[in-house]
Amino acid sequence: EVQVLESGGGLVQPGGSLRLSCAASGFTFTNYAMTWVRQAPGKGLEWVSGFNGNYGTTHYADSVKGRFTISRDTFNNTLYLQLNSLRAEDTAVYYCAKRTGDSKRAAMDVWGLGTMVTVSS
Amino acid sequence: QSALTQPASVSGSPGQSITFSCTGTSSDVGGYDYVSWYQQHPGKAPKLIIYDVSNRPSGVSNRFFGSKSGNTASLTISGLQAEDEAEYYCSSYRSGSTYVFGTGTKVTVL
Numbered sequence: 042e043v044q045v046l047e048s049g050g051g052l053v054q055p056g057g058s059l060r061l062s063c064a065a066s067g068f069t070f071t072n073y074a075m076t077w078v079r080q081a082p083g084k085g086l087e088w089v090s091g092f093n094g095n096y097g098t099t100h101y102a103d104s105v106k107g108r109f110t111i112s113r114d115t116f117n118n119t120l121y122l123q124l125n126s127l128r129a130e131d132t133a134v135y136y137c138a139k140r141t142g143d144s145k146r147a148a149m150d151v152w153g154l155g156t157m158v159t160v161s162s
Numbered sequence: 163q164s165a166l167t168q169p170a171s172v173s174g175s176p177g178q179s180i181t182f183s184c185t186g187t188s189s190d191v192g193g194y195d196y197v198s199w200y201q202q203h204p205g206k207a208p209k210l211i212i213y214d215v216s217n218r219p220s221g222v223s224n225r226f227f228g229s230k231s232g233n234t235a236s237l238t239i240s241g242l243q244a245e246d247e248a249e250y251y252c253s254s255y256r257s258g259s260t261y262v263f264g265t266g267t268k269v270t271v272l
Contacts, residue, residue: 076261078208085165086200086208086251088261100259136207146255148198148213155207 043067043151045075045120045137050156057127061156063120063137070118071095074140074147077111077122079133080155089135090122094143105131127160134158166191166252166264173270179240184252184264185233192233196255199228199237203248212237239269247271 049061063075076091090111091100099111110123120137134157138149167185174180184191184199191197197215200208210219212228215235225246227238235254239246252264 078263085266086202086253086263088253088263091261100261102260141210141213145259145261146194146196148196148210148253149200149208150210150213150219152207152209 043139045139045151045153047135047137047153047156050135050158052159052161053127054162055128055160057160059124059127059158061122061124061135061137061158063122063153065118065120065139068139068151070113071115072143074143074145075113075120076138076140076149077120078136078138078149079131079158080136081130081133084133087133091140091145092120093145098145100145124158127158129160132158132160164262166254166262168250168252168264168267170265171268171270173272174239174242175272176242176244178242179238180242180269181236181238182250182267182269184235184237184254186235186254186256186262187233189258190254190256190262191230191235191252193257194255195230197228197230197235198253199226199235200251200253201246201248202251208251242271244271 077089134155139151140147199212216228
């Protein structure tokens with residue numbers, strides 16, 4: 042079964058850091074682009090960052106550029122999102138999603154359950 | 163990065179058809195055939211129901227139909243059922259290697 046599972050969320054103070062993980066299984070990890078999407082409480086979906094499969098190129102939303110870093114471990118089939126300089130407005134459920142192909146343009150067909158990040162003092 | 167514009171809410175009776183829009187610009191919806199739609203029930207992860215404007219993933223009901231004209235994409239749900247009550251988000255690739263979601267439409271089955 043194709044699935045992704047996030048972990049690593051929690052409560053962190055403003056200015057702090059956190060690393061989210063997304064364990065992928067059931068598909069050839071390097072053949073697909075992966076992405077992070079977040080959803081603040083009671084709000085809509087916001088694309089955060091993407092990682093292309095074969096070329097390893099990365100992309101970020103303006104709201105997180107310079108603070109978040111996406112990476113992957115192909116040996117362990119795991120996608121990461123390093124969150125630095127966290128702000129209250131970063132509070133959200135963070136979803137990991139697999140794209141339908143190896144393209145930054147492709148839709149997201151497999152989603153995890155999400156991991157909650159709360160930034161508060 | 164501004165979101166795509168969707169109506170906040172749409173409602174219909176069981177069996178009816180409803181259609182709602184997703185409006186962007188020539189830099190996203192109008193410029194690429196990479197519009198997708200997601201269904202999200204409360205407390206659940208989003209589910210892909212339409213990709214590349216009008217394609218349905220395997221297992222998604224053929225009651226869902228996607229289309230696009232210019233800078234506006236649309237989702238039609240025919241034969242409305244109670245289980246269709248959810249939040250729906252459109253999304254599109256946007257030039258500059260970014261991706262954008264719509265503001266979301268809450269569908270209520272009366």
